[in-house]
Amino acid sequence: MVAxxxxxxxxxxxxxxxxxxxRDHAHYLFGVMRQGVGAQVLLFNGRDGEWRAEVxxxxxxxxxxxxxxxxxPLRMPPDLWLLFAPIKKARTDFIVEKAAEMGAAxxxxxxxxxxxxxxxxxxxxxxxxxEAAEQCGGTxxxxxxxxxxxxxxLADWPADRQLVFCDxxxxxxxxxxxxxxxxxxxxxxxGPEGGFSDAERTRLRGxxxxxxxxxxxxxxxxxxxxxxALTLWQSQLGDWP
Amino acid sequence: MVAxxxxxxxxxxxxxxxxxxxRDHAHYLFGVMRQGVGAQVLLFNGRDGEWRAEVxxxxxxxxxxxxxxxxxPLRMPPDLWLLFAPIKKARTDFIVEKAAEMGAAxxxxxxxxxxxxxxxxxxxxxxxxxEAAEQCGGTxxxxxxxxxxxxxxLADWPADRQLVFCDxxxxxxxxxxxxxxxxxxxxxxxGPEGGFSDAERTRLRGxxxxxxxxxxxxxxxxxxxxxxALTLWQSQLGDWP
Numbered sequence: 001m002v003a004x005x006x007x008x009x010x011x012x013x014x015x016x017x018x019x020x021x022x023r024d025h026a027h028y029l030f031g032v033m034r035q036g037v038g039a040q041v042l043l044f045n046g047r048d049g050e051w052r053a054e055v056x057x058x059x060x061x062x063x064x065x066x067x068x069x070x071x072x073p074l075r076m077p078p079d080l081w082l083l084f085a086p087i088k089k090a091r092t093d094f095i096v097e098k099a100a101e102m103g104a105a106x107x108x109x110x111x112x113x114x115x116x117x118x119x120x121x122x123x124x125x126x127x128x129x130x131e132a133a134e135q136c137g138g139t140x141x142x143x144x145x146x147x148x149x150x151x152x153x154l155a156d157w158p159a160d161r162q163l164v165f166c167d168x169x170x171x172x173x174x175x176x177x178x179x180x181x182x183x184x185x186x187x188x189x190x191g192p193e194g195g196f197s198d199a200e201r202t203r204l205r206g207x208x209x210x211x212x213x214x215x216x217x218x219x220x221x222x223x224x225x226x227x228x229a230l231t232l233w234q235s236q237l238g239d240w241p
Numbered sequence: 242m243v244a245x246x247x248x249x250x251x252x253x254x255x256x257x258x259x260x261x262x263x264r265d266h267a268h269y270l271f272g273v274m275r276q277g278v279g280a281q282v283l284l285f286n287g288r289d290g291e292w293r294a295e296v297x298x299x300x301x302x303x304x305x306x307x308x309x310x311x312x313x314p315l316r317m318p319p320d321l322w323l324l325f326a327p328i329k330k331a332r333t334d335f336i337v338e339k340a341a342e343m344g345a346a347x348x349x350x351x352x353x354x355x356x357x358x359x360x361x362x363x364x365x366x367x368x369x370x371x372e373a374a375e376q377c378g379g380t381x382x383x384x385x386x387x388x389x390x391x392x393x394x395l396a397d398w399p400a401d402r403q404l405v406f407c408d409x410x411x412x413x414x415x416x417x418x419x420x421x422x423x424x425x426x427x428x429x430x431x432g433p434e435g436g437f438s439d440a441e442r443t444r445l446r447g448x449x450x451x452x453x454x455x456x457x458x459x460x461x462x463x464x465x466x467x468x469x470a471l472t473l474w475q476s477q478l479g480d481w482p
Contacts, residue, residue: 101465137460216481219378224342224468231472240457
């Protein structure tokens, strides 16, 4: 099996389009992967689908690719946001990677009452989302937003977007998605390891656009909860058949 | 918030039961966590539920705890196995951790046609399952089996146990669980990064106890697929309400 090399480029893609390579990509493609002029790779930019391209020039600090033909159309995920409270570095990276794989359209780190961090490395998290799309055959890359305060996000919340609130205190009770909400834009909110504060929980439950669901009788880590909630949403309201 | 210390011990637990501490646990409890005589911790052994216990003796190389009262009953997960093909070390560890969190009763690493590794560190994976149970409030620890060959496992398969086969070539088609299978013991099979071989796929589809399901239109990494499939099973056939 020859591994297909897929690269995300921030450049327009189209028939016979020339695409310059960044220094990092040139290093990866020609240095690490030992490719040269004539080699074929797959390119995507999150807008124009996936294109088969050929190396036209190869250098140590850059190169040029030429697009040959579109190999896959742009495939947009459903209009789903994932809101999560940043946790330890490795698990935060993991949540972003998984959200990209599972088809979240937008990823928003949120600061809650029990969130320890007051800033994130947005650029690093965005790079993780790109890498996940490269690895997983995605043609779309979710935007990773900067850290938002949860209370302010809720104050400005668009009323038509349903906010699915994974409430760990619901364990044992019924709490599930409703197929009638299939047409609505959605969002999933995953709390930090310490859960939500009582004030936050009371407020969330009282908002007209939230829906509380349970993720079962066991306590899940935040990263597990993110994948589980994305699975429920995509399989019941999203684009899983 | 005071973090509750939970320890797994391989020792009977019951009223007034004395429990000796291993060197590792003594180091953790008295050295790292700075606890001493009179401190309370939670113990579980996978059989007797969770017990509140008090430190009776504390030393550098060991100690003795005395059980006070049962703080939670034993909670068994549904009769669900997770079969997965070992992948890179960090992601294999992760699958075991997530399977324990998500309530798999038994975890079986399997060797498939496209599996690279021919052995696993069973003891290390078992330790990950224990750590996940300690972290997540579980009172049960799934057994991590040694590496099995998939073909032999299938040859000896118990006919009443449904094997849910996550078939990535199904993307776009319908493939889902059937509520009628709720009473059956179950198993989930996650393939390696390269997928299953054609021979394996043909065989799996032809077996009377398998059911093919899809995990959506995007390609998922094996660790993501494991959490997604466990979510579908637990929410539709398992112990989520």
